[in-house]
Amino acid sequence: MYGPKVKLRFFFILLILSILTLTVFLVLKSLEENVVYFKSPSDVKLMTELKNKKIRIGGMVKKNSIAMSTNEVNFIITDFKNEINVIYSGVVPNLFSEGKGVVAEGFLKDRNFFQASKILAKHDENYMPPEVKAALK
Amino acid sequence: MFKFFEPNKIFLITSKAPKYVMLLFILVLSIGLLEALVLSPEDYKQSHSVRIMYVHVPAAWIALGIFSSITFLSLSGFIFKNKNFFLIAKSLAPSGLVFNIVALVTGSIWGKPTWGTWWAWDARITSMLILAMFYFLYIIAWRIYEEKEQVFKITTLITIFGIINIPIIKYSVDWWNTLHQPASINILSKSSIHSSMLLPLMIMTAAFALFSLLIFLMKYNTELIKLKNKGLDRL
Missing domain, CATH: 2.40.50.140 (Nucleic acid-binding proteins)
Structure with a gap:
């Protein structure tokens, strides 16, 4: 029901969010020593x-x-x-x-x-x- | 359905509703303050400084809730190309920032008698400070950029970066050793806060939510007036 552009933008946002989450997770994981x-x-x-x-x-x-x-x-x-x-x-x-x-x-x-x-x-x-x-x- | 957005109809609501929301807010706030400051008992350990919590915790909840809503609205606005969503998000931001600062300040006031320090760089407190910075960025982005398409993109980008911080704030106390205590209220398991203290907390949360709604309606009303002045009857 939504056009292909809407879907494209949706998956693009999803991709950005997952990559950012992964990045932040890895950074925090390696800095754990200092986060505690x-x-x-x-x-x-x-x-x-x-x-x-x-x-x-x-x-x-x-x-x-x-x-x-x-x-x-x-x-x-x-x-x-x-x-x-x-x-x-x-x-x-x-x-x-x-x-x-x-x-x-x-x-x-x-x-x-x-x-x-x-x-x-x-x-x-x-x-x-x-x-x-x-x-x- | 969003295509047929009519500012005139919404304007009828946003120009009248604030009075009633204000009345309700004053009523709920009075009951909340009475409960929080007079009727609720003191804590067995921290005695009267527990009363700071009735402002601190609702303020923090609202700050987190509003940022999540702003992100949801901005992303939806970006995906569905709906300008109204951006205006709603813009109008929500100021009360979010105010409550974020309230949470930080009251936390500091509580920290001195309880922990013995005004400030600690622990994960919960630092991530909350970062959220305040994202709110700040979001609000100044709206002031700096004049061109609509540009401001929509930039504010959406700010919310995407900021939203990653929200689960960090929530779970920081469980993932790492922090000075800040873990959550007392759990949806799935039994809460570690006595019911006589939970009641004022809930009423104060309702009061703060009403206050946010009030400020939102007033801000949104202003946005609609701006639209009208430009001679646009639709976005």
Whole structure:
């Protein structure tokens, strides 16, 4: 019911879109290393060499792992497979707490110790009133 | 069917409808704000800053929705050689850009107390910023090019490039590690947002959609007046 020119233009647009999608996919795939905002402790374990470069590590703050002293906070980031110890001196965000998501920015001292220069709290996708949270416990 | 497009008939609607849409918008917005700011509970973790979400999330949805619509209209306009589609797309763009900026700004305001930073170069936030740039490009292209055929082609090209970004925005939080949390509302599985918080979110989305419709009708009305002044009774 449509003329041949209409069909031609339709398939031309379709072709452009598929090629563009493929291009963007390949570019993002090869840049994945830089697209991710943080690495997990397991990613750190798999790293072949430790570069002296600023990186971010994210995961959960392990339960009962936060130790606060006068000018330092120590805690463990876990992804439930591997763990990494974090040393940080400075102010932590309000939502930073045990069993919650966290992203630490800083330098790896070795495979198990991380010197953080900035701590960000990661919020999860759960939204509920306090009463509901209490009822869930 | 699009060949028999009559600006005069549509003009009758676009010149009268805004009043009613405006009334409805004010009504829905008042209910939405009351729900969002007063009646809805605070969050167990982030307490009152959850209320920012009732503006942030609808604004982001509308921004994505409008860009998708603009692309669909431009591509259809290009394929079927229908000029009216381009005018509808042009009239939709300003509210899309406004809501895109609203989403970025409110996200930043929410990020400071929650994450501890105003801005992070994570995939969700960066791709949303890129969308704002595409909106900007699209709108200035309409201002720069005078010749109709030229502007139709260039704006279509901009939407083709921009649309690739839309699935990236949507799925960035699932594909990569991002600071931004994954979606709370899922169509197929159970939503991780409590119903008392879902209600104001939905009302605010309706309010923002009505606002977009209002701005669209006013912009489109202007386009039709421009056509009339040129003495054309059809496109």
